[in-house]
Amino acid sequence: MRVLVIGSGAREHALLLALSRDPQVTGLIVAPGNAGTARLAEQYDVDVTSADQVVGLARKVEADLVVIGPEVPLVLGVADALRAAGIVCFGPGKDAARIEGSKAFAKEVMAAAGVRTAASEIVDNPAHLDAALERFGPPAGDPAWVVKDDSLAAGKGVVVTADRDAARAHAAGLLESGHPVLLESFLDGPEVSLFCVLDGATVVPLLPAQDFKRVGDGDAGPNTGGMGAYAPLPWLPENVYREIVSRVVEPVAAELVRRGSPFNGLLYAGLAITSNGPAVVEFNCRFGDPETQAVLALLESPLGQLLHAAGSGKLADFEQLRWRDGAAVTVVLAAENYPGRPRVGDVIVGSEADGVLHAGTARRDDGAIVSSGGRVLSVVGTGADLAEARARAYEILGSIRLPGSHFRTDIGRRAAEGEISLR
Numbered sequence: 001m002r003v004l005v006i007g008s009g010a011r012e013h014a015l016l017l018a019l020s021r022d023p024q025v026t027g028l029i030v031a032p033g034n035a036g037t038a039r040l041a042e043q044y045d046v047d048v049t050s051a052d053q054v055v056g057l058a059r060k061v062e063a064d065l066v067v068i069g070p071e072v073p074l075v076l077g078v079a080d081a082l083r084a085a086g087i088v089c090f091g092p093g094k095d096a097a098r099i100e101g102s103k104a105f106a107k108e109v110m111a112a113a114g115v116r117t118a119a120s121e122i123v124d125n126p127a128h129l130d131a132a133l134e135r136f137g138p139p140a141g142d143p144a145w146v147v148k149d150d151s152l153a154a155g156k157g158v159v160v161t162a163d164r165d166a167a168r169a170h171a172a173g174l175l176e177s178g179h180p181v182l183l184e185s186f187l188d189g190p191e192v193s194l195f196c197v198l199d200g201a202t203v204v205p206l207l208p209a210q211d212f213k214r215v216g217d218g219d220a221g222p223n224t225g226g227m228g229a230y231a232p233l234p235w236l237p238e239n240v241y242r243e244i245v246s247r248v249v250e251p252v253a254a255e256l257v258r259r260g261s262p263f264n265g266l267l268y269a270g271l272a273i274t275s276n277g278p279a280v281v282e283f284n285c286r287f288g289d290p291e292t293q294a295v296l297a298l299l300e301s302p303l304g305q306l307l308h309a310a311g312s313g314k315l316a317d318f319e320q321l322r323w324r325d326g327a328a329v330t331v332v333l334a335a336e337n338y339p340g341r342p343r344v345g346d347v348i349v350g351s352e353a354d355g356v357l358h359a360g361t362a363r364r365d366d367g368a369i370v371s372s373g374g375r376v377l378s379v380v381g382t383g384a385d386l387a388e389a390r391a392r393a394y395e396i397l398g399s400i401r402l403p404g405s406h407f408r409t410d411i412g413r414r415a416a417e418g419e420i421s422l423r
């Protein structure tokens, strides 16, 4: 089977690495890729938002399966175009991808499916902003304002703050640039990312993971696309994991089928485990980054066959997933100034070691690997438990040099030390 992966991040590098372990995968192609993925796959340049270009490339490389990594092509309908061309694709069509593309749509689906989520309100008129902030902030009993961009924002459109002026400034800025704002009540409790492979109503959950969205240790500083993750979650009881599948993911999958837009691909449920049980923070329509790097490091089942089964409507017949024992931790190495405008073009030393996945990297004409984006590398450590996996990830990170770069030192620490519990 020849598999074409669309995207250029560490998530796509992790997908390629896991696909390369599948004995039925005979060829790997990536577009556009990065300096790290070039070592694993044939690499082509493509505009990932152009359905014509992606379909053309899939035909040219004779792909048996196309896996779309990022949300933007999915929301734009690139998976629909591939399917219409008779090409097996892992990734939802435009209608189902609205679960990520429009937070208002996601809320509507959850309401219809009876799934718990934060109370919310869309504000699209600046004149209504102040009254809405009063309804959602700490005076109403919540510990913080949650202000989101009601469109794709790569995780960076969210501000969670107890400072009303900061909440107002973020919301007003979004409205000024023409983006509707979603105000939400704050969901208290540890967060879980649960990825599920879906083929309509059939749901196959992967290992649960947790990511770290803030830039600094102890969850300090602004939100990012994700600074690290670990899997599985030693503090998440099996019954709560099952409850997420049966009371959140399966009802949403069934509701999308009922609406005539079945979800075929990876449904990412982001949840908070509150004192009243799991509640949805957000859905994404694709593998999460950086959780994928940790989750796939533990997958033993053949990924190409799994995604092909989902893409061709045969997921219900797929074997029960097999996982390696132990844990995986991924830590993101970010460029200077990220999540602001990152410094790029610096030479990276040590990026070819085992366990290093590339995101914002490029190969210069002289052969040097240089930084080309905000999140530059994802380093993955595995081990018999979280403490060992953490130690391994930070050991690898210690051998990498990138001027001005930064990373969090506390990825998975609280879980490894038994400090996370449910109320």
Ligand code: GLY
Pocket (backbone or CB within 6 Å): 154, 155, 211, 225, 226, 284, 287, 288, 289, 290, 291
């Ligand atoms: N881990 C956050 C995301 O993928 O959106």
